[in-house]
Amino acid sequence: MAASSGTNTAGRPVRLPRSARRKQLLAAAQEVFVAQGYHAAAMDDIADRAGVSKPVLYQHFPGKLELYLALLDTHGDALVGKVRAAMAATSDNKERVAGSMRAYFEFVDHESEAFRLVFESDLRNEPAVRERVDRVERLCIEAIAETIMGDTGAARDQAELLAAGLVGISVTAAQFWLAGGRRVDKDQAMEMLAALAWRGIASFPMQGEPHGEPADGIG
Structure with missing residues (x-):
């Protein structure tokens, strides 16, 4: 199940504060890394788990290694x-x-x-x-x-x-x-x-x- 990105009453995604978004992305990344291992994990998988687009993920982390190091x-x-x-x-x-x-x-x-x-x-x-x-x-x-x-x-x-x-x-x-x-x-x-x-x-x-x-x- 993808991590919730938050929605408003109209069903549209809510823009999270940067710190909250980063925490959400790290939680999703950890789930994927533990389940699949670092080498098998893909940024697509992490974005899907977090419920965000890849561009949003890349705004916070330039690559998979940076996510892991964080x-x-x-x-x-x-x-x-x-x-x-x-x-x-x-x-x-x-x-x-x-x-x-x-x-x-x-x-x-x-x-x-x-x-x-x-x-x-x-x-x-x-x-x-x-x-x-x-x-x-x-x-x-x-x-x-x-x-x-x-x-x-x-x-x-x-x-x-x-x-x-x-x-x-x-x-x-x-x-x-x-x-x-x-x-x-x-x-x-x-x-x-x-x-x-x-x-x-x-x-x-x-x-x-x-x-x-x-x-x-x-x-």
């Missing part, structure tokens, strides 16, 4: 925002670790199509797509690394390596959970992964505490 930017920014919010939501580092896991699992659970577009793209060898995916990963790592640096006094290189490990666990586990049909309860899955990650990250003491503290040294 989707990656939209969903990537949403995920980065979730991770940053998890870091800012509390000063309890155990909760921060759990929050970072939750950000990925919630994204996968509620935005599974978006997750697949960002992390399972069949265009990963396309430089512009690779750059977008790398950017999302880098910004998530930076958000976590800044917290680790502030709390432990670790050097940036060390903090980024630890943050990359946490992000890697989150992405891989969430991807596996989704592909496996969500067989493990989501809350239980998040708790398990958070506990696993916490046992490692907690061995790095807070600033001013000696190394070799118990496992809750960073909490």
